[in-house]
Amino acid sequence: MFALVAASCASVILTSGRTDGAQEHVVASLDSAGTRSITVQASTGSELDPAVIGRVRRIRDIAWLGAFSAPIDGHNSAIRDDTNLPVRNMFASSPTPLHLPRSIPLPGKEGWSSQSALFDLGLPDKVGGISLSNGKNIDVAGELVTPSYLNFLQPLTVVPVSASDVGPISVLVITVKRPTLVSAVTRAMLPLLGTTDPTKITISTSQNLAELRGLIKEQLAASSQALVAIIFAVTAAVLAAMLYGLVLMRRKDFGRRRALGATRSLVIGLVTFQVAFLAAGGAVAGVLGSELTLAIQQQPIPGVSYATAVAVLAVIVSIAASVIPAVVAARRDPVAELRVP
Known part of the structure:
Protein backbone atom coordinates (compact mmCIF):
# COMPACT_ATOMS: atom_id res chain seq x y z
CA MET A 1 0.00 0.00 0.00
CA PHE A 2 2.82 2.37 0.90
CA ALA A 3 4.59 1.56 -2.38
CA LEU A 4 1.39 1.90 -4.42
CA VAL A 5 0.60 5.38 -3.11
CA ALA A 6 4.24 6.45 -3.49
CA ALA A 7 4.26 5.21 -7.08
CA SER A 8 1.02 7.00 -7.94
CA CYS A 9 2.25 10.29 -6.45
CA ALA A 10 5.56 9.93 -8.26
CA SER A 11 3.71 9.25 -11.53
CA VAL A 12 1.63 12.40 -11.09
CA ILE A 13 4.62 14.60 -10.26
CA LEU A 14 6.79 13.20 -13.06
CA THR A 15 4.06 13.68 -15.66
CA SER A 16 1.40 16.21 -14.75
CA GLY A 17 3.63 17.93 -12.20
CA ARG A 18 6.38 18.47 -14.72
CA THR A 19 3.77 19.88 -17.11
CA ASP A 20 2.54 22.22 -14.36
CA GLY A 21 6.11 23.39 -13.73
CA ALA A 22 6.61 24.02 -17.45
CA GLN A 23 3.27 25.82 -17.57
CA GLU A 24 4.28 28.16 -14.77
CA HIS A 25 7.55 28.84 -16.56
CA VAL A 26 5.74 29.67 -19.81
CA VAL A 27 3.18 31.85 -18.03
CA ALA A 28 5.94 33.66 -16.16
CA SER A 29 7.73 34.29 -19.45
CA LEU A 30 4.56 35.74 -20.95
CA ASP A 31 3.96 37.85 -17.85
CA SER A 32 7.49 39.23 -18.12
CA ALA A 33 6.58 40.31 -21.64
CA GLY A 34 3.87 42.53 -20.18
CA THR A 35 0.59 40.64 -20.38
CA ARG A 36 -0.95 43.24 -18.06
CA SER A 37 0.16 46.46 -19.75
CA ILE A 38 -1.67 49.26 -21.56
CA THR A 39 0.32 51.96 -23.34
CA VAL A 40 -1.09 55.33 -24.43
CA GLN A 41 1.10 57.42 -26.74
CA ALA A 42 0.27 60.97 -27.77
CA SER A 43 1.74 62.45 -30.92
CA THR A 44 3.91 65.56 -30.73
CA GLY A 45 1.89 68.66 -29.97
CA SER A 46 -1.11 66.73 -28.65
CA GLU A 47 0.28 65.64 -25.28
CA LEU A 48 -2.14 64.70 -22.54
CA ASP A 49 -2.92 67.05 -19.69
CA PRO A 50 -1.42 65.94 -16.33
CA ALA A 51 -4.95 65.97 -14.90
CA VAL A 52 -5.49 62.66 -16.70
CA ILE A 53 -3.38 60.98 -14.00
CA GLY A 54 -5.92 61.69 -11.27
CA ARG A 55 -8.82 60.56 -13.44
CA VAL A 56 -7.24 57.30 -14.57
CA ARG A 57 -5.98 56.39 -11.09
CA ARG A 58 -9.60 56.10 -9.92
CA ILE A 59 -9.92 52.84 -11.86
CA ARG A 60 -9.57 50.30 -9.06
CA ASP A 61 -8.14 47.47 -11.19
CA ILE A 62 -4.97 49.42 -12.01
CA ALA A 63 -1.84 48.05 -10.34
CA TRP A 64 0.67 50.66 -11.55
CA LEU A 65 0.66 53.89 -13.55
CA GLY A 66 3.55 55.75 -15.09
CA ALA A 67 3.30 59.09 -16.90
CA PHE A 68 6.21 60.30 -19.05
CA SER A 69 6.74 63.71 -20.58
CA ALA A 70 8.04 64.32 -24.07
CA PRO A 168 2.34 67.52 -20.87
CA ILE A 169 2.26 63.73 -20.99
CA SER A 170 3.63 62.03 -24.07
CA VAL A 171 3.40 58.43 -22.86
CA LEU A 172 1.08 56.88 -20.28
CA VAL A 173 1.78 53.29 -19.24
CA ILE A 174 -0.62 51.27 -17.08
CA THR A 175 -0.45 47.76 -15.69
CA VAL A 176 -3.58 46.05 -14.42
CA LYS A 177 -3.92 43.55 -11.59
CA ARG A 178 -4.73 40.56 -13.80
CA PRO A 179 -4.21 39.88 -17.53
CA THR A 180 -7.93 39.26 -18.01
CA LEU A 181 -8.66 42.87 -17.00
CA VAL A 182 -6.70 44.48 -19.84
CA SER A 183 -9.68 44.86 -22.17
CA ALA A 184 -12.08 46.14 -19.50
CA VAL A 185 -9.63 48.70 -18.11
CA THR A 186 -8.82 49.93 -21.63
CA ARG A 187 -12.52 50.58 -22.30
CA ALA A 188 -12.94 52.33 -18.95
CA MET A 189 -9.87 54.49 -19.53
CA LEU A 190 -10.75 55.79 -23.01
CA PRO A 191 -13.31 58.45 -21.96
CA LEU A 192 -10.99 59.61 -19.16
CA LEU A 193 -8.14 60.68 -21.46
CA GLY A 194 -9.89 63.96 -22.25
CA THR A 195 -8.43 64.29 -25.73
CA THR A 196 -10.28 66.28 -28.35
CA ASP A 197 -8.64 64.48 -31.29
CA PRO A 198 -8.60 60.70 -30.80
CA THR A 199 -6.64 60.25 -34.03
CA LYS A 200 -3.54 61.69 -32.32
CA ILE A 201 -3.68 59.07 -29.56
CA THR A 202 -2.31 55.55 -30.03
CA ILE A 203 -3.30 52.84 -27.56
CA SER A 204 -1.54 49.49 -27.56
CA THR A 205 -2.36 46.71 -25.14
CA SER A 206 -1.12 43.26 -24.26
CA GLN A 207 -4.58 41.78 -24.93
CA ASN A 208 -3.24 39.27 -27.44
CA LEU A 209 -0.55 38.13 -25.02
CA ALA A 210 -3.10 37.95 -22.22
CA GLU A 211 -5.41 35.80 -24.34
CA LEU A 212 -2.49 33.55 -25.31
CA ARG A 213 -1.54 33.24 -21.64
CA GLY A 214 -5.06 32.22 -20.68
CA LEU A 215 -5.30 29.73 -23.57
CA ILE A 216 -2.00 28.07 -22.69
CA LYS A 217 -2.87 27.83 -19.01
CA GLU A 218 -6.35 26.47 -19.74
CA GLN A 219 -5.21 23.81 -22.21
CA LEU A 220 -2.29 22.61 -20.12
CA ALA A 221 -4.42 22.56 -16.99
CA ALA A 222 -7.14 20.51 -18.71
CA SER A 223 -4.70 17.87 -19.94
CA SER A 224 -3.01 17.69 -16.52
CA GLN A 225 -6.31 17.28 -14.69
CA ALA A 226 -7.37 14.43 -16.97
CA LEU A 227 -4.07 12.62 -16.41
CA VAL A 228 -4.25 13.08 -12.63
CA ALA A 229 -7.82 11.78 -12.60
CA ILE A 230 -6.83 8.65 -14.53
CA ILE A 231 -3.81 7.90 -12.31
CA PHE A 232 -5.72 8.28 -9.07
CA ALA A 233 -8.74 6.36 -10.39
CA VAL A 234 -6.50 3.40 -11.21
CA THR A 235 -4.80 3.78 -7.82
CA ALA A 236 -8.15 3.76 -6.02
CA ALA A 237 -9.33 0.65 -7.86
CA VAL A 238 -6.11 -1.29 -7.19
CA LEU A 239 -6.02 -0.14 -3.59
CA ALA A 240 -9.64 -1.16 -2.98
CA ALA A 241 -8.94 -4.61 -4.42
CA MET A 242 -5.83 -4.99 -2.25
CA LEU A 243 -7.67 -3.94 0.89
CA TYR A 244 -10.56 -6.26 0.15
CA GLY A 245 -8.11 -9.12 -0.14
CA LEU A 246 -6.43 -8.12 3.13
CA VAL A 247 -9.81 -7.94 4.86
CA LEU A 248 -10.61 -11.48 3.75
CA MET A 249 -7.20 -12.66 4.93
CA ARG A 250 -7.68 -11.01 8.33
CA ARG A 251 -11.33 -11.83 8.80
CA LYS A 252 -10.59 -14.01 11.82
CA ASP A 253 -8.72 -11.11 13.45
CA PHE A 254 -11.63 -8.77 12.84
CA GLY A 255 -14.05 -11.39 14.14
CA ARG A 256 -12.03 -11.70 17.33
CA ARG A 257 -12.12 -7.95 17.82
CA ARG A 258 -15.86 -7.88 17.30
CA ALA A 259 -16.31 -10.72 19.78
CA LEU A 260 -14.28 -8.80 22.36
CA GLY A 261 -16.65 -5.83 22.09
CA ALA A 262 -15.26 -3.71 19.23
CA THR A 263 -18.04 -1.79 17.50
CA ARG A 264 -18.45 -1.64 13.77
CA SER A 265 -17.46 2.02 13.72
CA LEU A 266 -14.30 1.18 15.63
CA VAL A 267 -13.34 -1.48 13.07
CA ILE A 268 -14.03 0.93 10.21
CA GLY A 269 -11.97 3.63 11.92
CA LEU A 270 -9.12 1.20 12.55
CA VAL A 271 -8.91 0.15 8.90
CA THR A 272 -9.15 3.68 7.51
CA PHE A 273 -6.61 5.01 10.02
CA GLN A 274 -4.07 2.36 9.04
CA VAL A 275 -4.66 3.15 5.37
CA ALA A 276 -4.35 6.91 5.96
CA PHE A 277 -1.11 6.47 7.91
CA LEU A 278 0.51 4.32 5.21
CA ALA A 279 -0.86 6.54 2.44
CA ALA A 280 0.55 9.70 4.06
CA GLY A 281 3.99 8.13 4.30
CA GLY A 282 3.81 6.88 0.73
CA ALA A 283 2.62 10.26 -0.56
CA VAL A 284 5.48 12.13 1.11
CA ALA A 285 8.02 9.61 -0.16
CA GLY A 286 6.61 9.66 -3.69
CA VAL A 287 6.47 13.46 -3.93
CA LEU A 288 9.95 14.04 -2.49
CA GLY A 289 11.49 11.27 -4.57
CA SER A 290 9.94 12.46 -7.83
CA GLU A 291 10.86 16.12 -7.22
CA LEU A 292 14.42 15.06 -6.46
CA THR A 293 14.45 13.13 -9.73
CA LEU A 294 13.22 16.18 -11.66
CA ALA A 295 15.83 18.36 -9.99
CA ILE A 296 18.63 15.96 -10.93
CA GLN A 297 17.36 15.85 -14.51
CA GLN A 298 17.02 19.66 -14.52
CA GLN A 299 13.37 19.40 -15.48
CA PRO A 300 10.60 21.86 -14.50
CA ILE A 301 9.55 21.28 -10.88
CA PRO A 302 5.96 22.00 -9.75
CA GLY A 303 5.37 24.47 -6.97
CA VAL A 304 4.91 23.62 -3.30
CA SER A 305 1.14 24.09 -3.50
CA TYR A 306 0.88 21.60 -6.37
CA ALA A 307 3.02 18.99 -4.62
CA THR A 308 1.04 19.43 -1.39
CA ALA A 309 -2.24 19.09 -3.27
CA VAL A 310 -1.04 15.84 -4.88
CA ALA A 311 -0.04 14.38 -1.51
CA VAL A 312 -3.33 15.39 0.14
CA LEU A 313 -5.35 14.06 -2.79
CA ALA A 314 -3.47 10.74 -2.62
CA VAL A 315 -4.38 10.36 1.06
CA ILE A 316 -8.03 11.27 0.42
CA VAL A 317 -8.27 8.81 -2.48
CA SER A 318 -6.71 6.08 -0.33
CA ILE A 319 -9.16 6.69 2.51
CA ALA A 320 -12.07 6.72 0.07
CA ALA A 321 -10.87 3.42 -1.44
CA SER A 322 -10.68 1.86 2.02
CA VAL A 323 -14.25 2.64 3.03
CA ILE A 324 -15.95 -0.33 1.31
CA PRO A 325 -13.39 -2.92 2.51
CA ALA A 326 -13.60 -1.39 6.00
CA VAL A 327 -17.40 -1.70 5.99
CA VAL A 328 -17.10 -5.30 4.81
CA ALA A 329 -14.71 -6.02 7.69
CA ALA A 330 -17.02 -4.36 10.20
CA ARG A 331 -20.11 -6.28 9.04
CA ARG A 332 -18.53 -9.71 9.50
CA ASP A 333 -20.39 -11.94 11.95
CA PRO A 334 -17.93 -12.46 14.86
CA VAL A 335 -19.31 -15.90 15.69
CA ALA A 336 -19.03 -17.12 12.11
CA GLU A 337 -15.55 -15.67 11.66
CA LEU A 338 -14.22 -17.29 14.84
CA ARG A 339 -15.27 -20.66 13.46
CA VAL A 340 -12.91 -20.21 10.51
CA PRO A 341 -9.92 -22.51 11.13
Missing part, protein backbone atom coordinates in the same frame (compact mmCIF):
# COMPACT_ATOMS: atom_id res chain seq x y z
CA PRO A 71 11.78 63.63 -24.31
CA ILE A 72 14.35 66.36 -23.83
CA ASP A 73 17.85 65.92 -25.28
CA GLY A 74 20.59 65.53 -22.72
CA HIS A 75 24.30 64.68 -22.70
CA ASN A 76 27.03 63.92 -20.17
CA SER A 77 28.04 67.23 -18.63
CA ALA A 78 31.67 66.11 -18.35
CA ILE A 79 32.00 65.11 -22.02
CA ARG A 80 31.74 67.48 -24.93
CA ASP A 81 30.40 65.45 -27.83
CA ASP A 82 27.29 65.12 -29.93
CA THR A 83 25.81 62.15 -28.00
CA ASN A 84 22.34 63.21 -26.94
CA LEU A 85 19.90 60.92 -25.22
CA PRO A 86 16.23 61.44 -24.30
CA VAL A 87 15.46 62.51 -20.75
CA ARG A 88 11.86 62.45 -19.53
CA ASN A 89 10.05 63.76 -16.49
CA MET A 90 8.14 60.90 -14.91
CA PHE A 91 5.40 60.39 -12.37
CA ALA A 92 4.97 56.83 -11.07
CA SER A 93 2.21 55.67 -8.75
CA SER A 94 4.75 53.32 -7.15
CA PRO A 95 8.57 53.21 -7.39
CA THR A 96 8.67 49.42 -7.01
CA PRO A 97 8.65 48.29 -10.68
CA LEU A 98 11.53 50.64 -11.49
CA HIS A 99 13.44 49.97 -8.25
CA LEU A 100 13.49 53.67 -7.42
CA PRO A 101 13.87 54.92 -3.83
CA ARG A 102 10.58 55.63 -2.06
CA SER A 103 11.74 59.11 -1.12
CA ILE A 104 13.38 61.44 -3.65
CA PRO A 105 15.43 64.12 -1.79
CA LEU A 106 15.54 66.53 -4.74
CA PRO A 107 12.55 65.90 -6.99
CA GLY A 108 13.02 67.33 -10.45
CA LYS A 109 16.81 67.58 -10.04
CA GLU A 110 17.82 63.92 -9.77
CA GLY A 111 17.58 61.35 -12.52
CA TRP A 112 17.91 57.60 -12.93
CA SER A 113 19.14 55.97 -16.12
CA SER A 114 18.73 52.46 -17.52
CA GLN A 115 21.79 50.32 -18.14
CA SER A 116 21.85 51.12 -21.85
CA ALA A 117 21.46 54.85 -21.16
CA LEU A 118 24.31 54.82 -18.64
CA PHE A 119 26.52 53.10 -21.21
CA ASP A 120 25.67 55.61 -23.94
CA LEU A 121 26.19 58.53 -21.56
CA GLY A 122 29.58 57.21 -20.47
CA LEU A 123 28.61 56.84 -16.81
CA PRO A 124 29.92 53.40 -15.76
CA ASP A 125 29.83 54.38 -12.07
CA LYS A 126 26.08 55.13 -12.33
CA VAL A 127 26.58 58.69 -11.10
CA GLY A 128 27.30 61.94 -12.91
CA GLY A 129 25.66 64.95 -14.43
CA ILE A 130 23.47 65.47 -17.49
CA SER A 131 23.07 68.79 -19.28
CA LEU A 132 19.68 69.25 -20.94
CA SER A 133 18.97 71.14 -24.14
CA ASN A 134 16.64 73.49 -22.22
CA GLY A 135 19.59 74.74 -20.15
CA LYS A 136 18.87 72.74 -16.99
CA ASN A 137 21.18 70.20 -15.35
CA ILE A 138 20.29 67.04 -13.45
CA ASP A 139 22.37 64.66 -11.36
CA VAL A 140 22.27 60.96 -12.13
CA ALA A 141 21.65 59.22 -8.80
CA GLY A 142 21.63 55.57 -9.88
CA GLU A 143 20.57 52.88 -12.29
CA LEU A 144 16.98 52.42 -13.39
CA VAL A 145 15.59 48.90 -13.69
CA THR A 146 13.36 48.93 -16.75
CA PRO A 147 10.45 46.43 -16.96
CA SER A 148 9.89 44.79 -20.32
CA TYR A 149 6.76 46.87 -20.99
CA LEU A 150 8.94 50.03 -20.94
CA ASN A 151 11.60 48.73 -23.31
CA PHE A 152 10.16 50.79 -26.16
CA LEU A 153 11.39 53.92 -24.31
CA GLN A 154 15.01 52.74 -24.23
CA PRO A 155 17.55 54.22 -23.69
CA LEU A 156 15.59 55.64 -20.78
CA THR A 157 16.52 58.36 -18.32
CA VAL A 158 13.78 59.62 -16.00
CA VAL A 159 13.48 62.51 -13.58
CA PRO A 160 10.86 61.61 -10.93
CA VAL A 161 8.47 64.47 -10.23
CA SER A 162 5.00 64.94 -8.78
CA ALA A 163 1.90 64.48 -10.91
CA SER A 164 1.40 68.23 -11.27
CA ASP A 165 5.02 68.84 -12.33
CA VAL A 166 5.33 66.11 -14.96
CA GLY A 167 4.16 68.53 -17.66
